[in-house]
Structure formats: C-alpha cells, structure tokens
Amino acid sequence: MLGELDQELKNKAAGIKQLSRRKAAEVRKIMRKQILRKIKSGCDLSQEFPGCEGATPIHFAAMWKDLPLIQAIVQSGVDINLRSHNEEVTPLEVSMALDDLSFTNSLLNMGADINSRNSRGDSVLHAAAEGGTARMASFLISKGLDVNVQNFQGETPLHLAAKFNNASVAKVLLAKGANVNAGAHVISDYSEFGMKRSETKVDIGSNITPLYWAASCRADDVAKILIEAGADVNAQSSLKYTPLHNAAQSGSMPTLQMLLKANANVNVKSTETGRTPLHLAAQNGETKAVEALLNIEGIEINPVANGGDTPLMLAILKNHLDIVKLLIGKGTHIDDLGGHPYFHTPLQEAFLHDKGNIAEWLIKNGADVKAKGCCAASFKPLHEAVENEWVGVVECLAPKMNVNSRSSSGGTPLLKAVLQGHRRIVEILLQNGANPNKTDDKNRTPLFVAAVGNQDKIIELLVEHGGHVNTVCGDGKKTPLFYATSTNNMSLALLLLRLGADANVQNSKGLTPLHSAVGRENYEMVKLLLRYNADPNIRESEKGNTPFYVAVKSKCLDLVELLLDYGADANAANKNGILPIHVAAHALDKDLVKILLSHGAYYNAESKGSSTPLKFAMVAKDAKLITMLELNNKLFSAIARNDSYQIECCVQAGAILNARNIDGVTALYMAVHSGNSNIVNLMLKHKANVELGTNKGNPLLIAVASGNEDLIHMLLKHVNKLEPIKSNRIINATTSQGSSAVQIATELNNMQVVQLLLQNGAIFNIQDKNNKTPLSSAKDKSIEDLFKSLESLFEIVKNCSDSVEEISRILKKNKSVLNARDVSGGGTLLYWSISKDLAAIAKFLLKQGADYCLVTNKGTSPLHIAASKGNLEVVKAIVANAIGLSPGAARGIVNAVTVNGTAPLHVASNKRIVSCLLQTGAIYNILNRENKTALEITQDEDTKKLLLTTHQIFVSMKTGDFQVMNILNGLKPDDLNAVIGARNAESQTLLQVAEANGHKKIARRLEQKIKGLKA
DSSP states (O other), X not given: OHHHHHHHHHHHHHTGGGSOXXXXXXXXXXXXXXXXXXXXXXXXXXXOOTTSTXXXXXXXXXXXXXHHXXXXXXXXTOOTTOOOXXXXXXXXXXXXXXXOHHHHHHHHHTTOXXXXXXXXXXXXXXXXXXXXXXXXXXXXXXXXXXXXXXXXXXXXXXXXXXXXXXXXXXXXXXXXXXXXXXXXXXXXXXXXXXXXXXXXXXXXXXXXXXXXXXXXXXXXXXXXXXXXXXXXXXXXXXXXXXXXXXXXXXXXXXXXXXXXXXTOOTTOOOTTTOOOHHHHHHHTTOHHHHHHHHTSTTOOSSOOOTTSOOHXXXXXXXXXXXXXXXXXXXXXXXXXXTTOTTSOOHHHHHHHTTOHHHXXXXXXXXXXXXOOGGGTTTOOHXXXXXXXXXXXXXXXXXXXXXXXXXXXXXXXXXXXXXXHTOHHHHHHHHHTTOOTTOOOTTOOOHHXXXXXXXXXXXXXXXXXXXXXXXXXXXXXXXXXXXXXXXXXXXXXXXXXXXTTOOTTOOOTTSOOHHHHHHHTTOHHHXXXXXXXXXXXXXXXXXXXXXHHHHHHHTTOHHHHHHHHHTTOOTTOOOTTOOOHHHHHHHTTOHHHHHHHHHTTOBTTOOOTTOOOHHHHHHHHTOHHHHHHHHHXXXXXXXXXXXXXXXXHHHHHHTOOTTOBOTTSOBHHHHHHHHTOHHHHHHHHHTTOOTTOOBTTBOHHHHHHXXXXXXXXXXXXXXXTTSOHHHHHHHHTOBOTTOOBHHHHHHHTTOHHHHHHHHHTTOBTTOOOTTOXXXXXXXXXXXXXXXXXXXXXXXXXXXXXXXXXXXXXXXXXXXXXXXXXXXXTTTOBHHHHHHHTTOHHHHHHHHHTTOOTTOOOTTOOOHHHHHHHHTOHHHHHHHHHHHHHHOHHHHHHHHTOOOTTOOOHHHHOOSHHXXXXXXXXXXXXXXXXXXXXXXHHHOOOHHHHHHHHHHHHHHHHHHHXXXXXXXXXXXXXXXXXXXXXXXXXTTSOOHHHHHHHTTOHHHHHHHHHHHHHHHO
C-alpha cells in the first residue's frame, strides 16, 4: 500500500510546478497525510522523498511553514539540521527564501543551528545571499553571523549575492560592512558564465571578487551596486582576468558600459591566454560588446594572444561575420597574419574552418586570394570553395584565379564540382574559362564524371561549353556513351547521342558501345544505337569480332535480326576466319542458320579448318539442318542448268533464296546473270532480295550491264514496291569501282535504259571512283543532251528561278528526266522546288506526274519538306495525289519516316498542316529516333493543343469514357476531322479503338457522327 502511495506522490510531485494553487494544495494535503502515515508506521523520514530531487519530508514541511509537522518529524528522530541530498540545504536555509522571521525564529528555538555549514563551507548567510531576502540577511547578521564569512573557496555572502544577482541582499551586506573587493579562489562546478552546472569542475583562479562574478553572470543590478560601493574595476584574478573580460565575454552590456565608464582597462591581457576583453567578446559573438570596446579611445584593435589569436581570427573561427566587419571596418588589416608570417591570413582561416559566408565577404572586400603565411603551398581556395559548395565564394574567386589549376589528386575545380553534382558552380567555372576537357590523374574528363553521376543537366552544360562527348576516359576503356551502354542506362545514352556522341568510337580494345549493348543483350539499347548510325560491322582488336558476331554467338535471334536490318554483314569473319554461319551451324541452331542464310550468309563457307556449315550438321547428324543446307546446293545447281522445274521444287522444299555461295552470289544474282527471265521472275515471286550482290554489284547492275531490258523492267517493278529508302539504295548502288547503273547504261550508249533508270530515281550526276559522271562518259549525243537538260533543270530550281515555262519546255522534250535525282543529297526536282519555296513549280511537277514517294539519301520526302516549310498548298497537292491512288497509299506517305525516324508530323510547322496530315491518317503519336512524339517536339501552341486533344480523346476512347462524345461534339469541324482521321501507334482510328476495346455503344454513336460528317 505504501509503495502505491509513494508512486502516486512521486507522480504528483514531478508536476507540482504546473499545478494551480488549488491543485498544489490538494497535493500538499496528500503528501502531508503520507508523511504522517510514515511517521506512524515508523518509516525512516531522513530519506529522500520519492521523486523530489533530494528533499526529505522535513524540507517539504519547512517549505510549507508547517511547524506541527516539523515538530512531529523531529520527534520521530529526524535531525532538524538535516540537509537535503542534492542541494545540501537545511530547513533553516529553506526559510531564508520565505521571508518569515517568526517561522525562522521558531526553527531556531527548535534547535536549528545558525552556524551550520554545507560541504562547500557555505553558511546560512551564504544561503540568504543566494536566494533569500534582505530582511533575512539582516536578521542573520543581527544574530551574530559574520558579514564577511567565507566558504571553503573564500567566497563571502557578497560573492553569492553577485553570482545570483540578489541586489537587495547585496545592499544589506555592503551596509553591514561586507568587503566589496574580497578575493576568493574558486573551483566551480558552474560554467564560468551563466549558471548551468557543468560535468567537470573548473579552476577559475584566485582573487575572484564579487564584481568578477557579477560581470560573469550578467548580474547588472549587483554590478552597479558594487561599482558605486567602490569595487575595483581593474581587479585581476590570479589568471589576470578582470571584470571587463567577463562582461565582454558574457555580453552584459549594462555592466560593460559601467565598467568602461569607470575607466576599466580595455587592453588588459590574461596571463593564461594573453587575451583581452576584445578577444573574448569577438569569440563569443557579442557584437554590441565589440562595438562598445572599439569605440574606446586607445584600444588595441588587433592584439595578439599567446597562441597568436587575434580578435579577428576568433570571430572568424566562431563564424561571427558582423564582428569581422566591425574589426576590419575599424582598421584591422584584411590580410592580417597576427604579426607572425607563419600564421594564417583571415581568408585562410575562414577556409580552414569552413566559414564560407565570411570567406565570401573577405574576398568581396579585397582579401588577397593568393596564398601566403603558413599554408602557402597547400592553400587552394578555389578548390576548397568548390568542395564546400560555396557558390558565392566560387563566383568571387573564379574571375581572379586559375580555374584550371590542379589539386594534389590531379583534379580541377570543374571536376570536383561535377563530382558533387553542383550545376550552378559548374556553370560559374565554365563561364570563367574552365576547360571542360581537362582530365584528372585517372584520365577522366568532367563529362565522363557527369555521365557516371547521371547528371543530365551538367552534361548538357559541359557540351554547350565545348565538352568533348567522345573522349575515351579512364584506362582507355570507355567513352561516356560506352559507360551508359555498359550500365544499361537508356536515358543517359539517349541524351549523349542527342548531344552528338559517336556510337562508333572504339576503346583501347577496339570495342564500341554497340559491342557493349549487344553483349548485354539489351535490345532497346542496341536499337537506339543503330538508329544513331552505330556500325554493326566494326571489329574489336583482340579477336576481330563484330557486334553482329557477338549477337550470333549469344544466339539472341531478336538482336541478330535487328542488326541485319541495320546493315550487319552476315559474312563478317573474325581473325580466326570464323563466320557467323559457322557459329550458328556448330551450335546446330536451325533458326539462327535460317536467319543468316535469308540475309545472304555463305551457305558453303569454309573455316580455317575447312569445316563448312554442312560438315558441322553432318558430324552432329542433324537431319533437318543437313536438308536445309543441301537444298541450297541443289538450288544453285538447278539455276546453273536453267532447270525451272528443279528450282521450283527446291523453293517449295524450303530452299533459302537469299543464301550466297562462297563467291558471294545469290540465286537471284545467278539467274539475272544467266538472263533467264522466267527464273528471275520465279525468284522475285518468292521474295528474293534484289539488294544482295557481289563486289560487281547487285542484280540490277548486272541486268543493266547485260542490256536485258525485260530483266531491268522486272527488277525495277519489284524494287519500287520496297520502302523508298531501300529502293533508292538499290537503284543508285555502285560496283566496287563506283560505277552506278546509269553510268553503266550511259557507257553502253543504251538510251532506253538510261531513261528508264532516271524515271525511277537514278542520280544523274553521280561520280565513280575516277570522278567520271554519266555526262562525262556519254558518247551518244542524245544521251549527252539528256544529261545537259537535267543540269539546266536543277540549275533553274536551285537558283530559285520560278520559271515554270522554261521547265515545261525542257520536260516536253524529255519527260523521262522528271524523277531524276541530284547527287547533292539525292533530291529530285520536286524535292528541290519545295525546298526553295517554288510552289508553282512544285505543283506543276506534281501535275506532270513527279513521283512524290522518292526520298533523299536521308529518307526525306517531298512531303517532309513541304510540311516543314509550312506550304499547305503543296502538302494538300501531294496528299490528294496519294489519295487518288488509294487511302492506304496516302497513309503510307504521311507516315513515311527518314533514316532518323522523322515523320512529316514531327516537322510540320503549323496546325493547318498537322490537321491535314491527321485527316489523311497520320499516326498522331509516332515516335522519332529520340522516342519523341510531335506533341513533345512542336513549339506551336495551336498544334500542341490539337495534338494534346487528339491524345486525350484516344485515351478516353480506349477506357470507354462516355464523356468523349461530348468532347468530340465540342470540336470545330477541322479539328473533328483531324481527330477522326488520325491513327494511334497501332495504326487504329478512333472508331477502331472503340470497337477493339468492346465499347459498342460509343462506337455506334461515333459511326453515326462520321456518317454525318461525310454527308
């Protein structure tokens, strides 16, 4: 039961200060009952009351002035002079703060000892001075207590009155004869300034006067009384500290002002540290104290302490900028070394202690940034400012210092800023001439470091200021792009490629980023690199393996096909003479073998050990692979015999038409060479690749060289069904000597074939390796005139002469030149007329039947140019011509992409053109090679609004949101037609999206709306 009461009392006592008077009285009542119960039960009442910081029941009774309870406790055997366990106070000392003489007298009458001392030697008068009243102090002195009684440290009651700012008691003590300059030797467990207990005791020294304590403890009222009573304002402790030292350090301005007025010595130095009051005020950040001291005539503004410290150095150390400003403003030199050349300058001190704000102010106000003093050799302020990310300091230093200086590790400030990812500091350094390509001792450029840190904005900034994006870094192994591919970082790779990274730069081992991406089987990364012209045929140094060879070896079919689509050489052997087909056959991977043969691999190639793919299959007794490979032998034998029946049998059995023999000849090439139209037709019917050939050229070149017009017509008909970029490549392919088909036909004086080739987009002025053009090779006058007329036509258009009549006159003589291409990029007359803003000529050429599908070498079509130029009239004319053929043909034209994946929609310059393209079936969210849509690219707000609306409507239609019909009903007719005609990435119209996702009701309503529009 008593234990429960103890806990209750403990809980209540802990919160007694927060209770109202009524609550306090209730607690007191409970505590009193508990004390009486303990007395009755015989408990030891000399022990600490639970949770009450060392106070016992008799101390609580004294606080309550409860004489009967005190009497009862004493009668139970408790000494009336019992001291509390923590503060060591007796009930009599407790009464000093109660200011009740009657109660105090009663305690004395009960045996309280007026002469008792605590463990520190403090008397009851000391207790009165610490927390008592003037009346109680007078009472004690009247009872015979010595006004100058000392504790064991020599402190008198006046010392304690000063320490605790008890002004009323101080007056009484002085009036009763207290020694105003009494000296004490203090070892205190209080912090020297302020009254917080410290864990360790501090020897403050001897000759500590009451004024010393008043100045230390901000006891301004007592300080005034003491000074007026004649206290020595320059009294020094044994360590030569004066009251002014203490007032300056504590920041007690009233006391400081009184001391200064009383002529306290402002330049006095302590023997322990050699510091003056100014030192202490500066160190403690007492700005007003510093200002007051500096205003005293004769003060030394830059005194040097024993350790070389000056007030300025201490202010910097403690980051007191206002005081730094005051000291320098009053004359302290901004580059002061404290009188010793081996010390730091203020600026160095600021850097040493990470005070960036002070460093910035010092530099702005003229501090010498050049190193001197003790750290002259190692002081690199710009490097340190960057490392500390002090933007303001870097801004100040960069124009004044060598921004390309190296640290001990070989790094520049720019490299450090990039490592830390601090874009603003990087920008400042670059603006002040930092070299974006300077490497550190690890041979890393800032751009490489930024790539490793995935710092997109910093990478862009570095490139903008001349950073080389293709430098091979580190141990010669990686460019930034190589790093991106080796870590599968798509976004970083895309950024670097956009900024001009070369996908074909090789490292010290000859490896390219494509090798890296293929080795990691990262399909999307490989595709990205290929779209940025990565070469799949570059060989690494050690084994001569190409990226394609690596893909074949990994048996990653998707990658193999992707690389082949981008021009990988299916027959690129490594240094050991091993071809991809050998790797595939040795692995008995029939799918891989088939893919390789379908792209022109040598079906009977021999390795260095004379092993062929067929031998690998036979050793493994793989019947299916043996059959596949033997069929090609049979096919070539049948072609050699002109055996159509056997050829048909081989094809039906699965012979791969695009396989090459060891001489590089395909079945189609062989058939063309033999001149057998039926066999060629059979080959083309089964999709033989017209592009595959030998060093003598492709099948078309062979047909032209033979002069077989039937074969030429047959091949061109097939070629024109291919993608425009591919057909351009085939028609303008050259032999190993650089001779094109049109050049060969010209040299053979074959006017019909020359015209036929020009009609299909041959380049009329292409040069061979001997710099000969078709014109310079022409022997036939009519062919010569034909090429001269072409030169005239292109000259008219390129010179921006809008002479439709002249063009009409030339074309009437020879219409076959209408679709000829120019060697400058592969553009046609139609392309150039649109490019030069000659709309009248462009429309005329279209009326004459100019082929708007013919693209440049980069895949740019006339529609691309017209859309980018904002020529709506020409755009509509091209679209109308395409629709005249078929809606499918029109959709093909508006969605045709360049080699960089750019569609007309990406380059359309205004909303009207975008609307026209969408109405024709343009894919509104088609991606370019940077994976961006037209919406992400366009800067035209009207275009952006239309494309965003289209996107939102397609998304809503897919989810079946019925509100989509309300949105459609609110569109203007042109916008509505654009949205309804547009297609998504799956080539679906809005109606098809609704139907595909099962939203039948919306689909029917949309269908009715479309019918209404057509009506």
